[in-house]
Amino acid sequence: MLAGGVGAARFLRGLCRLLEPERLTVVVNTGDDETFFGLHVSPDLDTITYTLAGVAHRRRGWGVRADSFHCLRALSRFYPETWFRLGDRDLATHIFRTHQLRQGRSLTEVTKQVAARFGLRQRILPMSDDPVRTFVRTDRHGWLPFQAYLVRERARGRVVGIEFRGLEHARCAPGVLEAIEAADAVLLPPSNPLVSIGPILALPDVRSLLRSRRNRVAAISPIVGGHPIKGPAHRMLAGLGHEVSPVGVARLYADFASVFVVDSQDTASVHSIAGLGLKPVVANTVMSTVARSEALAARVLEELRV
Amino acid sequence: MLAGGVGAARFLRGLCRLLEPERLTVVVNTGDDETFFGLHVSPDLDTITYTLAGVAHRRRGWGVRADSFHCLRALSRFYPETWFRLGDRDLATHIFRTHQLRQGRSLTEVTKQVAARFGLRQRILPMSDDPVRTFVRTDRHGWLPFQAYLVRERARGRVVGIEFRGLEHARCAPGVLEAIEAADAVLLPPSNPLVSIGPILALPDVRSLLRSRRNRVAAISPIVGGHPIKGPAHRMLAGLGHEVSPVGVARLYADFASVFVVDSQDTASVHSIAGLGLKPVVANTVMSTVARSEALAARVLEELRV
Numbered sequence: 163m164l165a166g167g168v169g170a171a172r173f174l175r176g177l178c179r180l181l182e183p184e185r186l187t188v189v190v191n192t193g194d195d196e197t198f199f200g201l202h203v204s205p206d207l208d209t210i211t212y213t214l215a216g217v218a219h220r221r222r223g224w225g226v227r228a229d230s231f232h233c234l235r236a237l238s239r240f241y242p243e244t245w246f247r248l249g250d251r252d253l254a255t256h257i258f259r260t261h262q263l264r265q266g267r268s269l270t271e272v273t274k275q276v277a278a279r280f281g282l283r284q285r286i287l288p289m290s291d292d293p294v295r296t297f298v299r300t301d302r303h304g305w306l307p308f309q310a311y312l313v314r315e316r317a318r319g320r321v322v323g324i325e326f327r328g329l330e331h332a333r334c335a336p337g338v339l340e341a342i343e344a345a346d347a348v349l350l351p352p353s354n355p356l357v358s359i360g361p362i363l364a365l366p367d368v369r370s371l372l373r374s375r376r377n378r379v380a381a382i383s384p385i386v387g388g389h390p391i392k393g394p395a396h397r398m399l400a401g402l403g404h405e406v407s408p409v410g411v412a413r414l415y416a417d418f419a420s421v422f423v424v425d426s427q428d429t430a431s432v433h434s435i436a437g438l439g440l441k442p443v444v445a446n447t448v449m450s451t452v453a454r455s456e457a458l459a460a461r462v463l464e465e466l467r468v
Numbered sequence: 469m470l471a472g473g474v475g476a477a478r479f480l481r482g483l484c485r486l487l488e489p490e491r492l493t494v495v496v497n498t499g500d501d502e503t504f505f506g507l508h509v510s511p512d513l514d515t516i517t518y519t520l521a522g523v524a525h526r527r528r529g530w531g532v533r534a535d536s537f538h539c540l541r542a543l544s545r546f547y548p549e550t551w552f553r554l555g556d557r558d559l560a561t562h563i564f565r566t567h568q569l570r571q572g573r574s575l576t577e578v579t580k581q582v583a584a585r586f587g588l589r590q591r592i593l594p595m596s597d598d599p600v601r602t603f604v605r606t607d608r609h610g611w612l613p614f615q616a617y618l619v620r621e622r623a624r625g626r627v628v629g630i631e632f633r634g635l636e637h638a639r640c641a642p643g644v645l646e647a648i649e650a651a652d653a654v655l656l657p658p659s660n661p662l663v664s665i666g667p668i669l670a671l672p673d674v675r676s677l678l679r680s681r682r683n684r685v686a687a688i689s690p691i692v693g694g695h696p697i698k699g700p701a702h703r704m705l706a707g708l709g710h711e712v713s714p715v716g717v718a719r720l721y722a723d724f725a726s727v728f729v730v731d732s733q734d735t736a737s738v739h740s741i742a743g744l745g746l747k748p749v750v751a752n753t754v755m756s757t758v759a760r761s762e763a764l765a766a767r768v769l770e771e772l773r774v
Contacts, residue, residue, distance in 0.1 A: 233563075236556070236560030250539040253539050254540075257543065260506060
C-alpha cells in the first residue's frame with residue numbers, strides 16, 4: 163500500500179484484518195514531515211504506525227488516542243506557535259525519532275524501530291530517507307510548508323501551486339522499489355492524490371515501475387459525491403486544473419493502475435473511467451466503520467485476485 | 469548566591485523575598501547536567517528557575533508542581549531506562565533548551581531566555597557554558613555520571629572518588645566572575661559542598677576571587693546534627709576523608725569565607741569554626757517553612773551588613 167495520512171489509515175484498519183502482517187508493506191509519504199521545537203515529526207508515518215498498533219485517535223485521524231497536551235501547553239511559554247497539536251504520548255515518538263536521527267540512523271531504520279517497539283509485524287517504510295518537503299502556494303499566503311498550510315491556515319485560500327522541495331536530490335528509501343516489485347497487489351487508498359500519493363509517485367523509478375506492474379495496481383477514489391471525505395483535495399485538484407471528481411483522480415493514475423474504485427454515489431463516472439483504460443469498480447468507499455473498511459479492502463483484493 | 473539544587477532552592481525561597489529581584493544573581497552548578505533521550509537536562513538550573521517562578525514542586529525539590537508523566541511513560545516504550553523523572557511540563561524546558569543549544573546558543577543565553585519566559589527578573593547564570601560533568605566513584609558501581617549515581621543507584625555504596633570531567637577545558641560563563649566581583653554579599657546556601665558548590669569553586673579564578681572578597685562571603689552548613697537535610701553529602705564527605713560535621717564543611721570554605729552559619733543543634737562546633745578563622749553564627753537552618761528560610765536569609769545578610 164502507498165499511504166498518506168487519514169484516508170490511508172481508514173483503509174488500513176480494514177485491510178490489516180485481512181492480511182497476515184508479514185504480507186503487508188506500507189510505503190508512506192514523508193513530504194508532510196516537519197520540524198517542530200527541534201523535533202522531527204513524521205505525521206503520516208505516525209498515523210500509520212498508531213493505526214496498526216491500535217492506539218490511533220479514531221475520529222481525528224492523527225495522534226494517539228486519549229492523549230493529553232500538558233507539554234505542548236508548557237511549550238507555549240517558549241514558542242509563539244503551538245498550532246500543531248503534539249500530545250504528551252505522541253511527543254515520545256518524536257523525541258525518540260529525533261534522538262535516533264541525530265545519532266546518524268536513517269528514517270527507514272528509525273521507522274522500523276518505532277514499529278517494532280509498538281509490536282508491529284507489518285513493514286512500514288518511509289518513501290525516502292532524503293528530505294522532501296511539500297509546499298503549497300495559495301492566493302492568500304504565497305508558498306507555505308504543508309503543515310502550515312493545512313493546520314495553521316486550515317487549508318484556506320485558492321491553491322495555485324504545489325512543490326516537492328528536495329525531490330531533485332531524493333531517492334526512494336531502501337526496500338520501497340523492491341516492495342512494489344514483489345507485491346501481489348499495490349493499493350492506493352483514498353488519499354489526496356496530489357500531496358499524499360503524489361510525492362511517492364514523483365520519486366525516481368516509482369511511476370515507471372508501477373506502470374510495468376499495472377495489472378496489480380488498484381486505486382480508490384478519495385473524491386466521493388464531488389468532495390473529499392476529509393481534507394482539501396478538492397481545492398488542490400481544482401486549483402491545479404484537475405477535475406474534482408473520481409474521473410479527475412483516475413486520470414492521474416490511469417497510466418499505472420488497472421482498477422479504479424468509485425463510491426456507489428458516483429456510478430455516473432464509471433463510463434469515463436472505463437474510457438481511461440481503467441476497470442471501474444463500484445463499492446461503498448465511505449469507511450465509517452472498520453467493517454466497511456474491511457469490506458472495501460476485500461473487494462479491492464478480490465478484484466486483483468489476491 | 470552560588471547554587472546547587474535542593475538546599476539552594478530552599479534558601480532561595482526566603483532570600484528572594486528580601487531582595488529586589490535585580491539585586492540577586494544566582495550562579496548555578498551545571499556539573500549535574502545530563503542528556504536524557506537526546507535532551508539536555510540541567511537539573512540545578514531548572515530547580516532554581518522553577519523555585520523563583522513559584523512553580524517548583526515543594527516537597528520533592530525537583531521538577532514542576534502538579535506535573536504529569538505521560539510522555540515519560542510513552543518514552544519507556546523506546547528506552548529501557550526512564551528512572552530520571554521528567555514530567556510533561558518540565559520536558560518543555562528541556563525541549564526548548566536542547567533546540568536553542570543546537571541552534572548555536574550558549575547555555576547562558578538559553579538560561580536567560582528560560583528565566584525571561586518565566587517572568588523572572590533575577591539573574592540566573594550557569595557556572596559555565598562548557599560541559600563539566602560530575603562523576604562519582606563508589607565501591608559498588610565504579611565511576612558513574614552523577615545522576616546515575618544519585619537517582620538510578622539512589623546514592624548507594626561507599627563513595628571513593630569524585631571527578632569533574634571537562635573541567636580542564638572549562639571557563640566560567642560570562643558574567644560569573646563579574647557578579648562575584650560586584651556582589652555586596654556572596655552566599656553559599658546549605659548545598660552539598662563537594663558536588664553542588666565544588667564544581668563552581670573548581671572553575672578558574674573563582675576561588676581566588678572569593679578569597680579576595682572574603683569579608684563578603686558567608687556559608688551555611690548543609691550538615692545538621694551529623695547529617696545532611698537531604699542527599700548523600702555525608703557519604704561523600706566521609707568517603708573522601710572529610711569530617712561529617714559543620715566543621716568538616718567549614719574547613720572546605722575557610723580560605724575564602726568569613727561567616728559560617730551552623731544550626732542551633734550544632735553549637736558544639738562553634739569553637740572549632742572560630743578556630744578556622746571563620747565567624748560562627750548559630751541559627752535555625754532547617755528551612756521547613758518559607759518564613760524560616762526568610763529568617764535565615766535575613767540573619768546571614770545582617771551578618772554581612774547588607
